[in-house]
Amino acid sequence: MKKFGLVALAGRPNAGKSTFLNRVVGEKIAIVSDRPQTTRNRILGITMQGETQIGFLDLPGIHKPAHKLNSRMMGMVHQGVEEADVVIHFADATQPIGKGDRFVAELLKEKNIPVILALNKIDLINKNRMIGILDAWFQAFQPQELVPISCLEGTNIDRLMELLSRMLPEQPWRFGEDELTDQSIRFIAQELIREKIVRYTDEEVPHATAVTITQFNEGNEEEPWFIEATIWVEKKTQRMILLGANGSMISKIRTGAKRNLKQFLGRAGELELLVKVREHWREDKAFLESL
Numbered sequence: 001m002k003k004f005g006l007v008a009l010a011g012r013p014n015a016g017k018s019t020f021l022n023r024v025v026g027e028k029i030a031i032v033s034d035r036p037q038t039t040r041n042r043i044l045g046i047t048m049q050g051e052t053q054i055g056f057l058d059l060p061g062i063h064k065p066a067h068k069l070n071s072r073m074m075g076m077v078h079q080g081v082e083e084a085d086v087v088i089h090f091a092d093a094t095q096p097i098g099k100g101d102r103f104v105a106e107l108l109k110e111k112n113i114p115v116i117l118a119l120n121k122i123d124l125i126n127k128n129r130m131i132g133i134l135d136a137w138f139q140a141f142q143p144q145e146l147v148p149i150s151c152l153e154g155t156n157i158d159r160l161m162e163l164l165s166r167m168l169p170e171q172p173w174r175f176g177e178d179e180l181t182d183q184s185i186r187f188i189a190q191e192l193i194r195e196k197i198v199r200y201t202d203e204e205v206p207h208a209t210a211v212t213i214t215q216f217n218e219g220n221e222e223e224p225w226f227i228e229a230t231i232w233v234e235k236k237t238q239r240m241i242l243l244g245a246n247g248s249m250i251s252k253i254r255t256g257a258k259r260n261l262k263q264f265l266g267r268a269g270e271l272e273l274l275v276k277v278r279e280h281w282r283e284d285k286a287f288l289e290s291l
């Protein structure tokens with residue numbers, strides 16, 4: 001009997017939600033970084049588990065918003081969770097239990113949707129400490145289910161998938177059997193570029209950066225693809241950082257992104273990057289809408 005359900009991935013920034021999504025989908029559709037607040041949109045990833053089709057909704061990390069951009073991100077979290085049949089509360093097992101995860105748990109509780117607590121990054125936990133840590137998380141949140149996992153090594157992912165498929169309702173699949181995501185190629189391309197910026201720059205620069213695709217030619221067997229992207233920052237100083245001495249930084253970003261795009265599109269092509277200043281874009285409703 002066919003089953004289908006939407007499963008929201010909710011949790012503090014940096015807990016490993018996007019890493020999980022890429023792993024279960026088997027393709028890199030969401031960008032990942034070791035910095036918090038990497039994901040800014042709801043990203044759908046589709047997987048098959050026997051006769052069960054699961055649509056995972058990767059969501060921005062749950063945080064207190066400081067800009068309009070962040071309020072919009074939190075809006076997506078609420079929407080994504082409300083849409084879901086089951087929520088996975090992603091937590092980082094290497095971090096102490098604190099305000100952040102309590103805030104997540106409270107937000108989820110209000111929604112009245114079944115929650116599984118997935119304690120991620122257990123590859124970094126010493127085996128002797130494991131029972132104690134699991135017990136502490138269990139006591140703190142009394143979850144319906146607690147599954148220790150490692151998205152990096154794949155530990156217990158199959159267990160989590162089986163658990164989910166048992167919880168989801170019998171109903172027709174919503175997507176084609178081969179579909180992986182609803183994200184456009186343009187969106188994934190702009191995210192791959194943003195990922196390099198997040199990786200290579202520090203402090204306020206990753207947060208103050210947005211990327212838009214300004215020209216896009218997918219090309220074909222004979223013609224290479226061509227992408228022109230504009231990188232938006234809020235200040236001239238940030239633009240200087242992104243360009244780097246003699247253009248060294250922008251060239252590093254371009255090389256890294258081009259390599260990823262080649263992999264993703266399956267062919268070689270050309271990437272051009274422009275860096276422009278738009279003051280306070282994170283507060284600019286019209287600009288945020290256009291992203």
Ligand SMILES: Nc1nc2c(ncn2[C@@H]2O[C@H](COP(=O)(O)OP(=O)(O)OP(=O)(O)O)[C@@H](O)[C@H]2O)c(=O)[nH]1
Pocket residue numbers: 012013014015016017018019020031032033034035036037038039040059060061062120121122123124149150151152153
């Ligand atoms: N050691 C270890 N690292 C992990 C694991 N899962 C994710 N990570 C790392 O944790 C960091 C954050 O991963 P992301 O997947 O970007 O986290 P996220 O929850 O999507 O973060 P936001 O989008 O900011 O909310 C990255 O450096 C990952 O490589 C894991 O199981 N073990």
Ligand SMILES: [Mg+2]
Pocket residue numbers: 017018019030031032038039059060061
């Ligand atoms: Mg993410």
